[in-house]
Amino acid sequence: MGHFHPLLVHLPIGMLAALAVLELAAFLPRFKNAAASAGFILALAAPLAVVTAVCGWLLSLAGGYDVQLLAWHKWLGTATAAGSVLAAMFFWRGEFLAYRVSLFATAGVLMAAGHLGGSLTHGSDYLTQYAPAPVKKLLGIASTKKTSTPVSLAELRRQPVFAGVIVPLLENKCVRCHGAEKSKAGLRLDSFAALQAGSDDGLMLKPGNAAQSPLVQRLLLPADSDDHMPPAGKPQLTAGEIALLKWWVNAGMPETNTLDSLAPPPEVLAVLPAR
Ligand code: HEC
Known part of the structure; x- marks a missing residue:
């Protein structure tokens, strides 16, 4: 009800x-x-x-x-x-x-x-998130939202992998339900510590073992399964984004290593320009 x-x-x-x-x-x-x-x-x-x-x-x-x-x-x-x-x-x-x-x-x-x-x-910034700058100024809202300026692939490869590619992915598709304002199942996906902490049910990611990570498993469930994430009708991950997450978990969930130092396979590199 x-x-x-x-x-x-x-x-x-x-x-x-x-x-x-x-x-x-x-x-x-x-x-x-x-x-x-x-x-x-x-x-x-x-x-x-x-x-x-x-x-x-x-x-x-x-x-x-x-x-x-x-x-x-x-x-x-x-x-x-x-x-x-x-x-x-x-x-x-x-x-x-x-x-x-x-x-x-x-x-x-x-x-x-x-x-x-x-x-x-x-979310509390929904109304004004895309308001024109003068309107924001009038309402006294600082443009705190990180605007992701496009970066070249070469530049991206020199950035820490977590901040450079994992954070934007989760921000786009998960954090609206797993963040500070809403944290469904007690799970937050808006910081590295939160990813390590897991949910009310325990660890959701096992570094080095994507196949055994409940979070990855949920992404791979059929789209009509009740447990599939993101829930039906919400913006879904692309196959490339899932591959990227899997690779990152299998690589041990590195936080500060640059993408280049981790030598990602070609299929992961192929996903990046799409961003
Ligand atoms: C529209 C809201 C929404 C979005 C977007 C969303 N989730 Fe969820 N998520 C939920 C709800 C509600 C639950 C709890 C119900 C359930 O377990 O299915 C949940 C549960 C989970 C769980 C299980 C936690 C546990 O304790 O078992 C995981 C893992 C998860 N989500 C991962 C993700 C990931 C990764 C994304 C982004 C790719 C995402 N979710 C996007 C609403 C959402």
């Missing part, structure tokens, strides 16, 4: 936001009847908000989310559901001032809850 949360959540959001706007408009004489259907909207929005919050609570039990973000999102989401019920109750008792105050307060809390929910699912 938890998986219904991202589907349902947009209904109470839209209804509560629309109701708040209608109530604001109703302050103007010209639109004084704008909120005439408020009772109807509340009768839909309040129960939906409660069901959505319950589904969200269930979804949170799956774990793997940034603990602090999740805690805030949970409480603000609960407050949104409680606020909508409160607003509905005041409305039906005819206490219209209290109704409007709780509606506007709920709409404010809703915005914060929604923003945190977006950060949980998409």
